[in-house]
């Protein structure tokens with residue numbers, strides 16, 4: 001190389017190296033820039049998180065304050081200032097479907113899932129496109145279904161609701177608006193009680209609750225007109241994957257997919273129905289945030305649901321939408337692996353333990369759900385339902401809820417609430433570990449009493 005070329009080469013190297021150093025130092029300075037207005041919020045959040053409630057409760061920023069500190073809110077059956085005391089003779093409450101089993105996942109992922117909401121955040125009724133819906137959230141919901149392989153969203157409209165509860169009724173309104181006579185709203189038993197309760201409570205000229213769908217199926221064909229059928233799959237209470245029992249030109253179906261997540265069921269294929277409803281409550285466990293969404297094929301139905309939403313509450317809270325966006329982004333970060341593995345392992349573990357305890361009983365029978373192939377995990381998966389649908393097998397135990405309550409201090413939900421026989425009782429498996437462990441202990445005692453009684457009889 002000639003001397004002048006060598007000098008030119010050295011000069012270029014020198015300039016590149018100086019530029020690189022300037023860039024790196026500038027970057028370092030920017031990333032080290034101290035936070036300003038958000039530090040106070042972060043300090044408050046960390047202070048409340050550091051309050052110890054013995055692992056049996058939690059203190060919250062908006063909880064009651066005593067001696068200048070938020071107080072511990074204890075899990076059921078625990079008390080005392082730090083929730084360390086187990087309360088004697090406390091009822092094992094397995095009634096509600098409060099999905100607190102997911103709380104440990106979010107405690108472990110506090111950093112990734114925290115949102116800071118400044119006082120000026122989205123004060124308007126609308127987003128800048130004059131809608132009530134965050135486009136970014138809608139985009140991420142579509143991605144979520146694509147990675148989970150549980151629903152088709154291409155070419156569909158999405159409506160947000162205050163939980164899926166609100167969307168269930170919005171869907172009944174929207175579907176019944178174009179029917180020639182009041183819609184008969186039905187569901188095959190056993191069904192989620194809110195379908196009946198809500199339809200009857202919001203009584204309108206457009207629709208009425210008509211009971212069990214299978215009774216209509218068995219009737220004459222002209223009764224299957226202007227019908228709206230609710231189908232929950234997996235079903236609440238029994239965890240079965242279900243299809244509509246009615247079909248025909250004037251039958252509309254609302255597919256409630258609250259539990260169609262890898263936590264609770266194998267995903268056999270993406271759902272591809274005209275009207276599908278999902279909820280954050282059972283996906284991330286944030287029932288308190290009240291966020292659900294409907295995926296709708298028909299434009300008129302979508303617009304009627306939007307109209308319902310606009311008149312009911314002028315759109316879903318922007319704070320809720322921001323939180324939902326953050327949580328869904330955490331789910332998406334690792335393709336769902338983190339939350340879906342945690343949730344499936346927890347639910348599967350609970351189901352296995354429950355089966356083990358009840359396999360020793362002749363008096364109580366659990367529903368059977370066979371293993372099946374899951375498109376999400378690409379494996380065959382054993383059952384992991386959200387609820388146990390327990391049957392009292394003995395003739396005289398005709399009210400299973402009463403049997404559990406009187407003999408074992410367990411609170412379930414009567415079969416009758418689901419339009420089924422009271423010989424069945426639903427036990428929630430999605431609550432906190434404290435709730436589940438107490439339920440399991442009480443069932444163990446009940447089954448061991450059965451074994452002792454049998455020993456006495458055989459002597």
Ligand SMILES: Cc1ncc(COP(=O)(O)O)c(C=O)c1O
Pocket residue numbers: 097162163164165166192232236256258278279280281287291292
């Ligand atoms: C089958 C079913 N659908 C809908 C809901 C309502 O959920 P949310 O209003 O919290 O979205 C529930 C809640 O338990 C449910 O079990």
